[in-house]
Each structure stands twice: as structure tokens, then as C-alpha cells.
Amino acid sequence: MSHAATQQQPATTTPPQRRSPVAAMLRRAGLRLVYLLGLPVALILVWWWASASSGLYYLPAPDVIATTFGEVWFSERFAQDALPSIGRLLAGFALAAVLGVGVGIALGLSRSLRALTEPVLEFLRAIPPPVLVPLLILLVGVTTSMKLLVIVSGCIWPILLNTVEGVRAVDPVLSDTCRCYGVRGPRRLVTLVLRSASPQIMAGLRQALSIAIILMVISEMFASSSGLGFTIVQFQRSFAIPEMWSGIVLLGLLGFTLSVLFQLVERRVLGWYLGLRAATKGE
Template identity: 45%
Template sequence: MPHLTRRRALTTAVEFSVPAVLVFAWWLSGELGMTSFYFPALSAIWDRFMETWFSERFFADVMPTLSAILLGYAFSVVLGVAAGVVLARLPRLERLIAPLLEFFRAMPGAAIVPILIVIIGVGMEMKVFLVVFSAIWTVLLNTLDGVKAIEPTVRDTGRSYRLSGPTALLFVTLPAASPQIVAGMRVALSQCIILIIISEMVVSSSGIGNFISQAEGAFDMTALWSGILVMAFIGFFLNKLFHLFEYRVLAWHRGLHGRTHA
């Protein structure tokens, strides 16, 4: 156990060492006067960050962006997992619409923004729909593959205990397919963050993407970098939360994998 703790601490230190070195190098270049219009001193960017985002701007721009990300991601996961399970149970239907699923997965989400603006408008509904349309396919197809790959012995075990449909789904099917489902959820989270920023930069009256777009138009580089910085913090925070979720949900899988290779 102490060995695992030391190993985890060493891994965490290595993960943070490279970003820390880059941040220090940027800060040092600013202190030495080695800056340009496009790359202001890090101290100036940080001052602008504190001034901008620790004010009412947080509720005006950060909260709409964060709400759209979480809403779109929640809908993508729930609908994607449900549809994936249903299609795995209906192989004929799955074969029938498989080309359509691959087509929609390959379609760039940003390409449908003009259509959504005309049909839905430029509010929160448009951003959430864009996220769901783009991210749901990754979750759906990963769920479909995960359920189809469940070993027959696992299914037979559930039948031997005479588990009902909902009980077998919750305690046999979804846990057995969870490694691939979680992998799809991880990719979908990154897609949600990227697409929200794109949609807000294209057309929106609020949000971090809109703030970045306005700063770019005004050639306000410290504001631009502060917007990028707050978005990086949000992405980092959400990914760390997801890693904690993944660590707990897949604890049984890591234990099984460890025993298999022991």
C-alpha cells in the first residue's frame, strides 16, 4: 500500500511538472521584458483574469457556458446509453441503421450551426442541441459495442439467478459494459467543451466563447488570454471530476485486470 501511495504521488508530480515549467518560463520571460503584443506578460494576464472573472462577469459568461456544457453532456450520456442498449438488444434494427449512425458521427457539429440558428435560434437551446447532436454518437456506439461484447457466461449468470429485465440491466449489463461506456463518456466530455466554445464564438450574446470573440475583435490580448485561461481551468476541473468518477465506477475492472495479470 505505501508503494502504491508513493507511486501515485510520483505520477502526480510528473503530471504537474511540465505545466509548472512552462508557466514559470512564461512568467520569467515577462519579468525579463521578453514579451510581445500577442504574448503579454503572464503577470498582466493574471491581473486581468482576477479583475474580469472574480466579478459579475463570472455569472454573465461562465455560468451560461458551464450550464450548457453540463446540460448537453447529461442529455448525451442518458440518451446515448439508452439508445445503445436498445440497439444491442435489437440486432436487426442495429444493422439497418448502422450506416446512418456512422454518417452522423462523422458529421462535424460546427457544420450544422447555421441550420440550428435558423430553426432554433441563438439561445441556450441551440447550444445544448448542438452538443447533444455531436456528442451522443460517441456514447451510443461505445455503449452498443460494450453491450454486444459482454461474454455469454456473464449473461448466463444473470439468467441463472432469474433476474428481471430492469434488474439484469442495472446489475449485469451496464456494469459489464461500463469500461467501454465510460470511454465514450470521456471522449464526449471533450467534445461538449469544444462545441460549446465554438457555438458561442460563432453566435451568442453571452458565454466564454462570446467573451473571447469580442476580445479578439478589440485586439485586447490580455482579455483574450484571460478567457482562454478560464476555459482551460474549467476543462481541467471537469476532466479531474470525470477521472474521480471513472476511478470509482471502474474500480472492479482494475481489480479484475490486476488479478488476471498477477
């Protein structure tokens, strides 16, 4: 047998094909889209099946609600009822944010003031805001001010309490550093106190936003002649069930939209904090 015949040929192996970064990114985006849309689509299908199998008048099919939604809210009713409700919601939330952050900073910086006001604040915080609606109607009347006060009475507490805890949790090393470099007064408040407490302040604002939507609807259901809460109750009383469901869907879309917008603002405001957390996890 010749030497050439006995010599083994080297095996040729094909190198593994690496997936391009663009393809991997598109795959991750596709999987995330499936995860985000999978549950809502499944819930709508279950709802569709339940409405078709039960035949209940009070549980209309999703296509009926979607058609009614367009007929009801893609009209002048949106400007008459939805926009005033959104305006009251944002105004009450903004007023609660200003009061909650301002009072929270004062209480967080002063131990004696915090000890003096803590019993009263704990008592007021324990009162459910919807209980104040009859009292505010007597004091203020059925006005926009009453609805704003209802929203503020519930939204102020998570903002205030989170602000107090955030101010109290300021790093003493950073505080001593500011004192050594002569950073005092308003400059210290902005550069150290507010910046250090901003993660907890934003957490309180996030909680208050969801509370504001609830109280906006409650204030309009009790005493009002317009607004989303009033309209939904009127639909229910007149047995306009698809229209009632369309109002509920609109409230859900409003809450979802506000949550997404708040997340965008939060990422902008807390960019330094989120970057620091990502760097810490990367280590």
C-alpha cells in the same frame, strides 16, 4: 605469541538501516509532485522568456495574464458569462449521455435494429457538429436550445458507439448463467448488461466531455450575446489581448477541473472493475 594475541576478533558489521514505510511513501509523493509540477512550471518559464524576448503585444507575460485573470473573472463577469456556459455544457453533456446510453443499449441488444439503422447513423456521425450551427439557428433560433443541440450532436456519438460495443461484448457465459437462474427483464439489464458495458460507457463519456467543452465554445462564438466563447471573441475584436488570454486560461482550468471530477466519479462507478484489474495484475 600468546593464544589470546593470535585469536582474531570477530568483525562487527552494522546492519543496514531500513527506510521506514512512512519515509518511503513521503519520498514517492514528493517525486510525484515534482513530476506533476515540473512540466507546467517549465512551460510557464519558457512562455515568460518568449514574451520577454519577443516583445509581442499578442503574447503577454504570465504575470500580466494572472493579474488580468483576477480582475476579469473574480467579478460579476464570472456569473454573467462563465456560469451560463458551464450550465449549458453540463446540460448538453447529460442529455447526450441519456440519449447515447439509451439508444446504444437498444442497438446493442437488437441485431436487426442495428442493421437497419447503421447506414443512417454512419451518415449522421460523419457530419461535423459545427456545420449544424447555421441550420440550427434557422430552425431553432439563437437560443439556449440551439447551443444544447450543438453540444448533443457531437457528444452523443462516442457515448452511443462505446455503449453498443460494450453491450455486444457481454460475456455469453454470464448471459447463459442469468438465463439459467431466471434473471430477465430490467434486472438482467441492470445487473448484467449495464455492469458489463460500464467500462466502455465510461470511456465514451470521457471522450464526450472533452467534445462538449469544444462545442460549447463554438456555439457561443458563432451566435451568442453571452458566454465564454462570446466573451473571448469580444476581447479579441477589441484588442484586449490579456483579457482574451485570461478567458483561454479559464477554459483550460474548467476542462482540467471537469476531468478531475470525472475521474473521481469513474473510480467510484468502476471500483469493482479497477479492483479486478489490480487483482489480475497482482497474480
